[in-house]
Amino acid sequence: MEGKESCVDPPKVNGEVDGNIKENAEKVKEQANKCFKDKNYEEAIRLYTEAITINSESAVYFANRSFAQLRMENYGYALEDASKAIAIDKKYIKGYYRRASAYMTLGKFKQALRDFEAVVKVRPHDKDAKLKYTECSKIVKQKAFEKAIACDDQKKPVSETVSLDSMSVESTYEGPRIPDGGIDESFMKDLIQWFKDQKRLHKRYAYQMLLEIKDILSKLPSLVDVTVEKDNKLTVCGDIHGQYYDLCHIFEINNLPSKENPYLFNGDFVDRGSWSVEVILILFGYKILFPQHFHMVRGNHETDNMNQMYGFEGEVKEKYGGNMMGLFSEVFNWLPLAYCVNGKVLVMHGGLCEQDGVTLNDLRQIERNRQPPESGNMCDLLWSDPQLIKGRGTSKRGVSCQFGPDVTQKFLQDNGLDYIIRSHEVKQEGYESQHNGKCVTIFSAPNYCDQMGNKGAFITLRPPDLKPQFTQFQAVEHPKMQPMAYANSFMRMPGMF
Structure with missing residues (x-):
């Protein structure tokens, strides 16, 4: 190891x-x-x-x-x-x-x-x-x-206490407004630019988006099957981690999401980077606009503990107040844990499970509406990593496990799959192919935390073979804001990291 x-x-x-x-x-x-x-x-x-x-x-x-x-x-x-x-x-x-x-x-x-x-x-x-x-x-x-x-059995979810009618939009607000007919492409383009200009979406519209996305996500299974039709494609992106300007760069390189240009974002949208709110609202907006053509997988950073330590909770409180964080937490609990593309490629944030014999149906049956447990299939999908040697090893992260090429091969054979795509790890080239090409890692946050110097990348999948095609890109300039700016004060102390 x-x-x-x-x-x-x-x-x-x-x-x-x-x-x-x-x-x-x-x-x-x-x-x-x-x-x-x-x-x-x-x-x-x-x-x-x-x-x-x-x-x-x-x-x-x-x-x-x-x-x-x-x-x-x-x-x-x-x-x-x-x-x-x-x-x-x-x-x-x-x-x-x-x-x-x-x-x-x-x-x-x-x-x-x-x-x-x-x-x-x-x-x-x-x-x-x-x-x-x-x-x-x-x-x-x-x-x-x-x-x-804590009185979880008595406390109402934030989603049940929010009253949009009580949130008036001031006449002085000059930002994007969600039309009466709902989010459209014009609103999304305006919102992208508004965020680029370092301005905030009115809280009324932010709450409206969160309530709508919660309704959409809660109707999905834990493992979602998606079909990419002939002559179409699917773009798979890895970790973004609040690097909003790099997300915009992806859309510049590969065009904005649409029915003809579907995307799958593979977890860790937030934390560390200091524009996590902007990233997640743009992604949620496109999921609302194109629910069948825009996909999101839960990462290990779409969880309460990570958000408390690595900045998302602090950022939400700074930009919108503490009550909204509770609603974000509810929404994150409903994010699917994996996607299966054309029955051939399984996409999850972390990796494969610690136990043998896990089937796709087992993943579909996971009760995901909760904070991840410290072990089990849900934990593994969010946290595990591949290793070079055979078998399984102790996790380098202290959570879940590491899995070898033989584990990957057996899982693929048992479930009739060609290969897996996962994220979760920074890669200097933005991607890495392991386990004889059967385990592909994609990472889309270039110069991670403004210090790693890595490239970002995304994958293009085209039927019928769905062979991964990689596009690399460099980090772009962003306003002067340090990563981890909203993280727990302990994490920002000198000598800690």
């Missing part, structure tokens, strides 16, 4: 690692540090692994690799490396910082708090440690309070 070191102990003299061994390992570590600084995190991980292979008794190497794993969103690996750093040197503060960061990304706030408590005990006058401890403590207390006051 990526980032795993040899278990061979380095040569020692009088119980200490040989000086030449240390020197060689340090040289490799310095190369890794340079790669990290250059944002080449995959190569940094490889070099840190090489340094660890030379000298596996350095807490620094494990902590540094943990940091690089965090940048690659390999939270499970990051947690494991930070724990190894702590096991080597229990007083190594960065090890606790890294492990706390990994715990936070996995929503394990109490465990993160325990690590910061350990840091504060060792460094009681460390201002940075105190700040992180205080912020983490606030999150834990907030979660406990929310749990204490």
Whole structure:
């Protein structure tokens, strides 16, 4: 697996690692540090692994690799490396910082708090440690309070409390207005430009769109079968992550959605990027306009925990107030978990399941109107990743699993499929074909988080063979707004990521 070191102990003299061994390992570590600084995190991980292979008794190497794993969103690996750093040197503060960061990304706030408590005990006058401890403590207390006051059986869904008639549109509002006959192509074109100009859609129309899309999505099965007719095509896009101006660039390259130009967006529309509201409203608008020709799959970031940490909830509250976030959550719960194209290609955000023998009918039967569980088919469709070796492995993310080429082949044979398309992972070229071409990853957020330097890509599928055709594109300029601008304050702290 990526980032795993040899278990061979380095040569020692009088119980200490040989000086030449240390020197060689340090040289490799310095190369890794340079790669990290250059944002080449995959190569940094490889070099840190090489340094660890030379000298596996350095807490620094494990902590540094943990940091690089965090940048690659390999939270499970990051947690494991930070724990190894702590096991080597229990007083190594960065090890606790890294492990706390990994715990936070996995929503394990109490465990993160325990690590910061350990840091504060060792460094009681460390201002940075105190700040992180205080912020983490606030999150834990907030979660406990929310749990204490929760009355889910009595609380009405936001969708049942919204009154559009009570939301008047001021005469001073100059933005797009939904016509009496409903959303049309003219409204969508105006909305795209309005958002490009960094202006907000009136909340009355935003609520109207959310109520309408909820009604549309709730009538769909968890696995949707879609047919692409002869002489037509389907464009499949991967993660967008709030990168609105790159979404607009896709539409410029490949034309706007229409009945003749259908799209499928494969999850992770929101979070991290700071125009997630604009992205999701445009996508919902086109789903409303072309319900049979515009498709959306739920990603692991269309969930409450992710939205609380990575910015979407903060962005919605900033732009529209807190009540709307509850409605977004309801809508996200109804997003389908997978699509099957012409009975040949299965599209899901994450990947295949941890258990053998899963059928397409099993996926159709998933009760999806909820927050994803920590295990099971729903969790796997959102979170799993492919691996190069056969069988299944522990998840590098700390959630679900990794699946090998044999797992993919058996699933395809059992269900009469040609291959799968998934997203969920940044790829330097915007896409990657694995498992002998049977597992294709597509990622459509170029220069992810303004730091990864990757290309974006989308797939064009044409009958009858549906062979994937890839179109790559570079990131475009956007207004000066940092990614994660609306994320939880803890996530924006120096040294966390």
